[in-house]
Amino acid sequence: MPTKAELQRLRSLRDKKHRETAGLFVVEGEKVVGELLAAGFGFEEIHATADWPGAATHRLTPEEMAKASHFPTPSSVLAVGRIIRRPLPPTGLARGLTLLLDGVQDPGNVGTLLRIADWFALDRVVLSPDSADLFSQKVINASMGSFARMTVHTAEPASALAGLPAATPVLGCDLTGADVHTLEPRRDAVIVIGSEGRGLSAATKPLITRYVTIPRYGGAESLNAAVAAAIVCDNLRRVTA
Amino acid sequence: MPTKAELQRLRSLRDKKHRETAGLFVVEGEKVVGELLAAGFGFEEIHATADWPGAATHRLTPEEMAKASHFPTPSSVLAVGRIIRRPLPPTGLARGLTLLLDGVQDPGNVGTLLRIADWFALDRVVLSPDSADLFSQKVINASMGSFARMTVHTAEPASALAGLPAATPVLGCDLTGADVHTLEPRRDAVIVIGSEGRGLSAATKPLITRYVTIPRYGGAESLNAAVAAAIVCDNLRRVTA
Numbered sequence: 001m002p003t004k005a006e007l008q009r010l011r012s013l014r015d016k017k018h019r020e021t022a023g024l025f026v027v028e029g030e031k032v033v034g035e036l037l038a039a040g041f042g043f044e045e046i047h048a049t050a051d052w053p054g055a056a057t058h059r060l061t062p063e064e065m066a067k068a069s070h071f072p073t074p075s076s077v078l079a080v081g082r083i084i085r086r087p088l089p090p091t092g093l094a095r096g097l098t099l100l101l102d103g104v105q106d107p108g109n110v111g112t113l114l115r116i117a118d119w120f121a122l123d124r125v126v127l128s129p130d131s132a133d134l135f136s137q138k139v140i141n142a143s144m145g146s147f148a149r150m151t152v153h154t155a156e157p158a159s160a161l162a163g164l165p166a167a168t169p170v171l172g173c174d175l176t177g178a179d180v181h182t183l184e185p186r187r188d189a190v191i192v193i194g195s196e197g198r199g200l201s202a203a204t205k206p207l208i209t210r211y212v213t214i215p216r217y218g219g220a221e222s223l224n225a226a227v228a229a230a231i232v233c234d235n236l237r238r239v240t241a
Numbered sequence: 242m243p244t245k246a247e248l249q250r251l252r253s254l255r256d257k258k259h260r261e262t263a264g265l266f267v268v269e270g271e272k273v274v275g276e277l278l279a280a281g282f283g284f285e286e287i288h289a290t291a292d293w294p295g296a297a298t299h300r301l302t303p304e305e306m307a308k309a310s311h312f313p314t315p316s317s318v319l320a321v322g323r324i325i326r327r328p329l330p331p332t333g334l335a336r337g338l339t340l341l342l343d344g345v346q347d348p349g350n351v352g353t354l355l356r357i358a359d360w361f362a363l364d365r366v367v368l369s370p371d372s373a374d375l376f377s378q379k380v381i382n383a384s385m386g387s388f389a390r391m392t393v394h395t396a397e398p399a400s401a402l403a404g405l406p407a408a409t410p411v412l413g414c415d416l417t418g419a420d421v422h423t424l425e426p427r428r429d430a431v432i433v434i435g436s437e438g439r440g441l442s443a444a445t446k447p448l449i450t451r452y453v454t455i456p457r458y459g460g461a462e463s464l465n466a467a468v469a470a471a472i473v474c475d476n477l478r479r480v481t482a
Contacts, residue, residue: 039460108349112465121459149460181479217478218362219280219390223471224353230468231475237458238422 002047002064010047010068010078016133023083025135029075032137035145036079043079051076083135085154088126093160093190094168096123097236102157102204103195104225107132111142112226113193118146120233122191125152126160128201161190161207170209172200173228177211180232185239193229243288243305251288251309251319257374264324266376270316273378276386277320284320292317324376326395329367334401334431335409337364338477343398343445344436345466348373352383353467354434359387361474366393367401369442402431402448411450413441414469418452421473426480434470 012018013026024044027033030052036043037054048056049065056077065074093100099117104110110132117125132139134154140147153160161170168188192208194200200208214223214231223231253259254267265285268274271293277284278295289297290306295318306315334341340358345351351373358366373380375395381388394401402411409429433449435441441449455464455472464472 112468115461116464116468118459119455119457119461119464144461144463146461180475214360214475215478216360218359220356220359220385220387222385223357223360224467226465227353227357227468227471230464231471234421234455234472234475237456 002058002060002068004067007064007067010080011070013080014070014137016136019083019135024080025083026078026080027137027140028069028071028078029141030077032141033077033079036081036140036148039145039148041081041148043081045080046077047079048077081135085134086152088153088155088160089124092164093124093126094165095188097186097188098122098124098126098190099229099233100126100128100157100160100190100192101131102128102192102201103198104131104193105195105197107136107138108142109196109224109226110134111139111144111147113229114139114143114146114150114152116226116230116233118143118150120237122233123151125150126157127152127154128157129154156203157192157201158203158207161192161204164190166209170207171232172205172208172211173213173232174199174211175213175216175222177213180212180214180235183212183235183239186236187240189236191229191232191236193225196225243299243301243309245308248305248308251321252311254321255311255378257377260324260376265321266324267319267321268378268381269310269312269319270382271318273382274318274320277322277381277389280386280389282322282389284322286321287318288320289318322376326375327393329394329396329401330365333405334365334367335406336429338427338429339363339365339367339431340470340474341367341369341398341401341431341433342372343369343433343442344439345372345434346436346438348377348379349383350437350465350467351375352380352385352388354470355380355384355387355391355393357467357471357474359384359391361471361478363474364392366391367398368393368395369398370395397444398433398442399444399448402433402445405431407450411448412473413446413449413452414454414473415440415452416454416457416463418454421453421455421476424453424476424480427477428481430477432470432473432477434466437466
């Protein structure tokens with residue numbers, strides 16, 4: 001039987017400060033835990049009531065789950081994973097296709113962008129430290145399991161983009177670049193997506209080697225960051241796949 | 242000075258039942274009210290505190306605004322608009338490009354889809370009655386002003402799609418259709434987007450004349466409804482614009 005302190009510990013992991021101290025994150029809900037397990041994610045602990053049909057490391061009563069959970073109506077499962085922030089690979093971003101998120105702050109957008117990177121089989125996602133926290137439940141939920149399938153690195157965009165060979169273009173999305181339909185085939189490229197409010201950061205802008213834009217026909221001033229990234233990926237895959 | 246009943250009336254318009262009875266909807270916040278005004282939307286009433294730099298029909302004190310507002314921290318403006326649900330145009334969907342939302346229930350998705358339809362200058366959006374309510378603040382916020390620029394009709398998809406000429410294909414997005422990159426030029430077409438959970442409705446499926454799919458390269462099982470719609474629009478505009 002879990003102690004009161006143990007239930008409080010689980011509950012506290014929803015708080016970023018506490019999860020950084022513990023080096024652990026928590027996700028709740030049959031759907032998201034099921035998606036991560038199906039994608040092969042190895043949890044440290046799985047706390048579940050009798051209603052959870054899968055394996056569990058700890059069994060809780062519904063009353064205990066209510067104390068550990070952040071949900072008004074607790075689900076049957078709460079899983080704890082280890083926080084691992086991968087530094088850049090030794091070869092950097094020179095090879096393959098990278099999606100670099102430069103201060104994307106909405107957790108739903110970050111999760112949707114992981115899902116898009118996974119759909120288009122990009123080689124990796126790089127998350128700037130000022131983007132939404134990868135280990136928040138909202139990011140993981142919105143990724144629909146892609147959290148467990150994508151390789152995500154955490155790095156400052158400017159250092160990640162420094163020293164790339166000329167054969168690896170750094171594509172920035174804005175409203176005045178080249179038509180995205182004119183992208184030529186590229187096996188190696190970095191697609192940079194800026195923040196929802198301010199766009200690309202001042203440190204990143206000088207490192208963009210080519211701006212691309214999605215042709216606009218109507219009155220909207222912009223497209224959502226995830227929508228824009230998906231259209232760029234579709235066009236890049238169209239010519240490189 | 243507004244009466245207590247008047248402030249309660251404004252507050253009650255956030256509730257769908259009350260706004261249907263009154264035939265009025267309400268939006269709060271400088272950003273969204275500013276976007277709709279910039280797009281030429283004609284409000285019935287604009288209630289504002291002294292902090293609102295624009296025109297207002299009624300002035301409120303901050304204390305009065307707090308009673309009318311649903312926000313924990315009220316903004317300086319709350320605007321009331323008339324609910325108008327347009328039936329289909331007399332020519333139906335035969336001419337031009339239509340985005341038909343068949344049970345899209347997330348208000349953020351519906352708003353984002355209006356923004357996408359606006360960006361790609363589609364001629365209209367048709368919203369099924371079981372989609373998220375067009376006049377909810379979440380839909381209007383997510384549309385980023387496109388709520389005021391797009392022509393939106395409300396209709397049952399099956400009746401909207403009945404009797405279309407063969408020259409107006411009805412495109413359904415699914416995972417087994419023709420590659421979206423093979424779309425041929427079309428001046429007239431309907432793009433149908435199904436609900437996030439169950440996809441296209443049983444009543445709509447027999448009326449689809451062509452299924453299209455976005456090529457997948459990786460592990461994600463699906464794309465978000467708005468992301469998929471945007472990629473289809475980009476491909477359709479690429480060949481028709």
